[in-house]
Amino acid sequence: MKVFNLKEALSGAKVITVGGIEVTQITMMQVADRNKVVGVYKDEVLQWNASGLFCCEKHFLGEHNLDLKMAPEMGKGFLYVFKNGGTTITSAKLSKLGEPIIIFDLSEYPIGFGL
Secondary structure, three states: OEEOOHHHHHOOOOEEEOOOOEEEEEEEEEEOOEEEEEEEEOOEEEEEOOOOOEOOOOOOOOOOOOOEEEOOOEOOOEEEEOOOOOEEEEOOOOOOOOOOOEEEEHHHOEOOOOO
């Protein structure tokens, strides 16, 4: 899990909830001497504290499903697996190396995800 970073979020980096739902339009607001982070979650405006903890529910133990975290960076390119056990990683789809038995589009997997 990539910890919530307010500076990155305000700069436009992708933010998701602990539950995996994207939160958009992250903004910092000053309300009654407190900083509040607001954002759009499923067509609803919600608020968090500056650490990304969901403000509207009491949760003292563990994390809340609506707490914020930074979205994982996704892979780039394609992983080809061939019948002979060989593999190739490339930034473009290949057709010259024979018929692969499976092709993974790495943009569908976060960096560090084990395949």
